[in-house]
Amino acid sequence: MSQQILQHLSSIPPLDTEASALAAQRLDNLTKPPGSLGRLEELFIRLAGITGHPLPSFNKRTVIVMAADHGVCEEGISAFPSEVTRQMVLNFLSGGAAVNVLARQADADVRCVDIGIAGDSMEHPHLIGRNIRQGTANMLKGPAMLREEAEQAIQIGHDVVRDAVAEGYGLFITGEMGIGNTTASSAMMSALTGITPLESVGRGTGLNDERVRHKAVVVQRSIELNHPDATDPIDVLAKVGGLEIAGLVGVILGAAMHRCPVIIDGFISSAAALVAQRLAPQVLDYMIASHVSKEQGHALLLKEIGLDPMLDLHMRLGEGTGGVLALHLIDAASHLASEMATFESAGISGEHTL
Numbered sequence: 497m498s499q500q501i502l503q504h505l506s507s508i509p510p511l512d513t514e515a516s517a518l519a520a521q522r523l524d525n526l527t528k529p530p531g532s533l534g535r536l537e538e539l540f541i542r543l544a545g546i547t548g549h550p551l552p553s554f555n556k557r558t559v560i561v562m563a564a565d566h567g568v569c570e571e572g573i574s575a576f577p578s579e580v581t582r583q584m585v586l587n588f589l590s591g592g593a594a595v596n597v598l599a600r601q602a603d604a605d606v607r608c609v610d611i612g613i614a615g616d617s618m619e620h621p622h623l624i625g626r627n628i629r630q631g632t633a634n635m636l637k638g639p640a641m642l643r644e645e646a647e648q649a650i651q652i653g654h655d656v657v658r659d660a661v662a663e664g665y666g667l668f669i670t671g672e673m674g675i676g677n678t679t680a681s682s683a684m685m686s687a688l689t690g691i692t693p694l695e696s697v698g699r700g701t702g703l704n705d706e707r708v709r710h711k712a713v714v715v716q717r718s719i720e721l722n723h724p725d726a727t728d729p730i731d732v733l734a735k736v737g738g739l740e741i742a743g744l745v746g747v748i749l750g751a752a753m754h755r756c757p758v759i760i761d762g763f764i765s766s767a768a769a770l771v772a773q774r775l776a777p778q779v780l781d782y783m784i785a786s787h788v789s790k791e792q793g794h795a796l797l798l799k800e801i802g803l804d805p806m807l808d809l810h811m812r813l814g815e816g817t818g819g820v821l822a823l824h825l826i827d828a829a830s831h832l833a834s835e836m837a838t839f840e841s842a843g844i845s846g847e848h849t850l
């Protein structure tokens with residue numbers, strides 16, 4: 497049962513080329529030189545293809561923050577202790593985190609899922625409780641989790657999207673919270689691409705040079721110990737990944753299956769995007785890379801996936817913060833397409849001589 501979604505990967509539909517063509521036609525009739533809105537035009541045309549609507553707009557949109565803990569924190573790979581995962585989840589639920597502020601400003605909701613927080617069960621009326629296990633095991637001593645647990649987490653991500661779509665949500669933003677998760681993301685990146693830990697590992701929450709070197713050794717040894725199979729993305733996810741990262745794989749695949757765009761946030765979200773793309777290459781059409789973060793490895797990771805980020809704000813926070821900022825550009829593209837005058841309505845000559 498937990499593999500339901502994984503058996504339906506081929507049901508991700510191709511983009512609707514007719515809707516894209518109509519959207520392109522509309523853009524060309526607006527009072528501007530053709531193509532002059534650059535990437536906003538490309539974005540709008542793709543959003544039309546994703547949704548199947550020539551004039552797409554997104555009234556209900558939400559960040560999905562997947563939260564989980566990491567056993568590898570025992571190895572001193574983060575500047576902060578594991579308890580911060582749980583404390584930040586309470587902060588999300590009371591609306592005080594950076595992602596909450598940005599989401600309010602962008603008119604998006606924030607949904608938080610406990611998919612693997614360590615310690616006592618967290619009860620809160622607004623927390624989506626789907627805890628699979630209380631954090632992963634330390635991947636330096638053995639696999640982070642079982643394959644079945646990774647598959648279950650993917651299914652949960654899909655189901656959270658499915659339920660939101662049933663409530664009228666049409667656009668998703670990936671978000672995460674999990675102290676230690678840049679280490680898992682770097683390990684996944686190295687295991688799947690062959691890029692060395694020296695290149696895939698970064699400062700995370702703010703390690704100094706010496707601790708970054710130690711983090712790279714931890715990643716290298718975890719890969720040597722667990723032998724993740726580069727041709728089997730779920731094996732990689734289970735052996736050196738994380739529960740929240742697996743949950744985001746499900747969010748990304750689920751959005752595509754429901755013809756919804758999914759905005760990819762920073763480094764950790766991109767590790768999930770890499771797995772989703774390796775499982776189902778056609779999912780790439782549904783992903784919008786919001787920004788390139790400061791985390792070493794992120795630019796290279798995006799390139800591996802085939803994503804071109806819209807923003808470069810030197811951010812390195814996660815939570816979905818970069819994703820929510822990119823939402824403003826999607827809104828800008830939709831507003832331009834629906835509100836600009838056409839050459840005909842404005843009485844402007846649309847003829848051009850070259």
Ligand SMILES: Cc1cc2ncn([C@H]3O[C@H](COP(=O)(O)O)[C@@H](O)[C@H]3O)c2cc1C
Nearest residue numbers: 574576672673674675676677678700701814
């Ligand atoms: C207060 C605080 C808020 C955060 N919000 C996101 N992260 C980010 O930092 C973590 C990853 O970094 P590392 O792998 O170095 O632990 C993740 O939880 C990520 O979302 C935060 C981290 C902290 C400390």
Ligand SMILES: O=C(O)c1cccnc1
Nearest residue numbers: 700762763789812813814
């Ligand atoms: O790029 C990110 O999302 C990121 C980088 C560092 C720490 N947390 C998140």
